[in-house]
Amino acid sequence: MSASLAPSTSNAAVAYLHPAAADAPALFEPDTANPYLARAVALRDIFERDAIERDRAGGKPLAQIQLLKENDLLHLLLPREHGGQGEPWSTALRITRTFSQVDGSLGHLFGYHHSSLLSPRLRKEPGKTAELWRRSVQGNWFWGNTANSFSRSLFGRQEGEWFVLDGYRPFTSGSHVADFLSVAWEDPQTGERRFAALPSDREGIVVEDDWNGIGQRQTGSGRVSYHGVRVHQGEVLGAPAPLNPAGAPAEAWRTVTPLQQQSVLLNVFVGTAQGALRAARAYTLHKSRPWVHSGVARHTDDPWVQRQYGELYVKTRAATALADRALAALDHVAAQGEALTHAQRGEAAVAIAAANVLAGQVALEVTSEIFEVMGARSAVRPEGLDRFWRNARIHTLHNPAEYKTRNVGRWFVSDTVPEPGTFQ
Structure with missing residues (x-):
């Protein structure tokens, strides 16, 4: 250490x-x-x-x-x-x-x-x-991502043993501090996708570091541009993947990345809710003053404050419990390795989706409602308590709960697990 x-x-x-x-x-x-x-x-x-x-x-x-x-x-x-x-x-x-x-x-x-x-x-x-x-x-590398699966904006043409990449990827979290980057590009004619891992200082790679969201301010989730970046065939990982896969699904173990990414998101949500509640409690104990009509000498003796904190704590504990269940599901999936079945993968997807939905809802609720019980003086920039809400708000926008809720409901009424996809 x-x-x-x-x-x-x-x-x-x-x-x-x-x-x-x-x-x-x-x-x-x-x-x-x-x-x-x-x-x-x-x-x-x-x-x-x-x-x-x-x-x-x-x-x-x-x-x-x-x-x-x-x-x-x-x-x-x-x-x-x-x-x-x-x-x-x-x-x-x-x-x-x-x-x-x-x-x-x-x-x-x-x-x-x-x-x-x-x-x-x-x-x-x-x-x-x-x-x-x-x-x-x-090398003790930190890794970033430039393999956005929705953006058809980075293309590679083959020149002998090399691929030459031109274009960009948006939402490249971690690219601005990365030693190495995962990268995916498309063939401009066939749409087939290729994968590689490259050093972030490869000639022609420009990390724009232009992220300007209201929250998650240091994630570097902006654009990375590629200008004639050369990738040797020996650096390419795997065979080309079709743009629109058809027929039999891939092996289940090769579809776990979305489950991992969704698990990252939901634990950011849960941690944000937990942290907001911890910070609010500390503020209330040390700085809040009772409302003039509350009839109490200490803010913490106000029944309204006690009930509000009680509700937020219960909801955060529930989200934490469901997140822990999702962690166990992901660990079980990962432990199966190449023996993972689609049924096992689907069951984990439902558990992770359910946890994700609740985690996002609770994070948004907690990070907003803490201000009601902390008081007006808490809503000033030096306290920095608004960062919790801004982080939760922008992150949940990239991960709409509506579609996860539908997946859970579809499974509940028909026992149909979600099909592997980018967000499930």
Whole structure:
């Protein structure tokens, strides 16, 4: 573990930096018996120090990414034989949730890094995958994504043993701080899709770093442009994939990426709700004043305040429980490997969709309603409490709950699991 975490995580320091944790140490805390989760909690309290300022500034959380590297958190999910720690997906996603309690951007980046890092395995290139993973561990790489499945805006023409890429990809989370990028492009004539993994400093790659959303301000989810980028045939992962697959579905294990990505999203939602409630509680205990007509001397003695917090806590606990169930479902799917059946995959998709729906709803509700019980003085920029709502609001827009709710309802009345797709 990096020396950079000591002495900044002494009990006194944590209590000062995170009054909510000091007042209620068990409030949405992960099980720190797992050493990686213990590191995540310590890092969370470091990240909180300047979370408000970084949210305002946007840009690159370079120092925070460096701390992830120094604390050996980037290769948790890789097999031990390739230099990783062999942890299950649930470990990485609980860390995603923990970081999101103070900084949804870092939770987002951390979760999506793992999805990009694991993606080469799906291309049936075990030799190339093993080599990429070995080099990633050796170089302690952080991975970003430029493989947007909806944008038909990056094309590659073949020139002998090379592909030459021109165009762009939008919504490239993590690209602005990435050492390596997962990339997908289309053939301009056939529409067939190819995949590769490239160093982010490859000549011709321009990370625009132009993300300007109202929330998730440091995710770098803008555009990456490709200008004559050369990709050798030896770097290409797998056979070309048709633009519109038809006939028998692919092997179930090759369709798990959406489940992983949806799990990242829902744990960002849950962590955001948890963090907003922790921060609101701390504010109420230390700063809120009773309403003039409440008839109480302390704000916390107001029955209205108590009921409102009770409702928000119950809803957040429910969302957390459903998210934990979804973690178990994803771990079970991942443990099956290539033996995974479509039925098993479908059951996990329902569990993850259900958790996603509730997590998003609760995150939006909690991050908005906390202001009602904190009071007018809480809604000022120096407090930075609006970042929780902005993060939840923009992230849920990229993940409409309506279609997940329909999938769950269709399964409930007809026992039909969702077909594998980009968002399910």
